[in-house]
Amino acid sequence: MKPIRLLAALALFTGVAACATPETVSRSVMIDNVSAPTLGTETAAPTLNVTGLVVEVPRALRVSEANLFYPGGDIVWREDPAGDRHEQVKAIFEAGMEQGLAGLPQGEIPVRLHVEVTRFHALSEKARYTVGGVHAVQFLLTLQDPQTGRALTEPRLVKADFRAYGGRTAMEAEARGETQKFRITQRLASVIQHELLAPGSTSTAGLGLVGALNQL
Numbered sequence: 001m002k003p004i005r006l007l008a009a010l011a012l013f014t015g016v017a018a019c020a021t022p023e024t025v026s027r028s029v030m031i032d033n034v035s036a037p038t039l040g041t042e043t044a045a046p047t048l049n050v051t052g053l054v055v056e057v058p059r060a061l062r063v064s065e066a067n068l069f070y071p072g073g074d075i076v077w078r079e080d081p082a083g084d085r086h087e088q089v090k091a092i093f094e095a096g097m098e099q100g101l102a103g104l105p106q107g108e109i110p111v112r113l114h115v116e117v118t119r120f121h122a123l124s125e126k127a128r129y130t131v132g133g134v135h136a137v138q139f140l141l142t143l144q145d146p147q148t149g150r151a152l153t154e155p156r157l158v159k160a161d162f163r164a165y166g167g168r169t170a171m172e173a174e175a176r177g178e179t180q181k182f183r184i185t186q187r188l189a190s191v192i193q194h195e196l197l198a199p200g201s202t203s204t205a206g207l208g209l210v211g212a213l214n215q216l
Contacts, residue, residue, distance in 0.1 A: 047107025057086045096188025112146040132166020160191040161204045
C-alpha cells in the first residue's frame with residue numbers, strides 16, 4: 001500500500017463529512033462517499049480493511065443503579081442481572097461492532113478500530129415501564145495501526161443516541177424479541193457501518209429534552 005493512499009484515506013476520514021447517508025453497505029468501506037482527490041494517477045477513494053477491534057469501557061465511568069426517570073451517572077444498564085456493568089456494556093459494544101463490521105467487504109488499507117465508550121445510558125425500570133426516553137450510546141472512534149497500535153487518526157466522538165421505547169410499546173417490542181439489548185446492538189451495528197462510510201453521518205436530532213440533556 002503506497003503511503004500516499006493511506007494519507008488520502010486518513011485525511012478523508014478525519015476531515016470531510018458525507019453529503020448524504022449511504023443507502024446500503026455492500027461494498028468496501030470507503031472513508032467517505034465523495035471522491036478522493038486526484039493524487040498522481042490514482043483517483044479511486046481508498047478503502048479500509050478492518051482487521052481488529054478493541055473496545056474499552058473505562059472504569060472511571062460512573063455506574064448508577066438508581067431507579068429514577070433520569071438517573072445520574074455515565075452507565076445506566078438494567079437488562080442484565082446485577083453484576084459488572086462495565087463488562088456488560090463492553091460485551092454489548094463488541095457484539096454490535098462485530099455485527100456491523102461483518103457486513104463489510106475487505107478493503108485495501110489494514111486498520112484496527114479502537115472504541116472507547118464515553119456514555120451508555122439506557123433506561124431505568126421506572127422509565128422503561130412508563131414514559132420511555134432515549135438510549136444515549138456514545139463513544140470515541142480511533143483508527144490504529146493493526147501491528148503497532150499507533151493511532152492513525154485523532155479520536156472522534158460518535159453519538160449514536162436513539163429513541164427508547166416505554167410502557168406498552170416497550171412490552172410489545174419485548175414480545176417480538178426487541179429487547180433493549182437487541183435494539184442497542186442493532187443500532188451500534190448500523191452506526192459503525194455508516195460512520196466508516198460517511199464520517200459524521202449519525203444524527204441525534206429530534207430526541208426531545210432528554211436527548212438534549214444527553215448531549216451536555
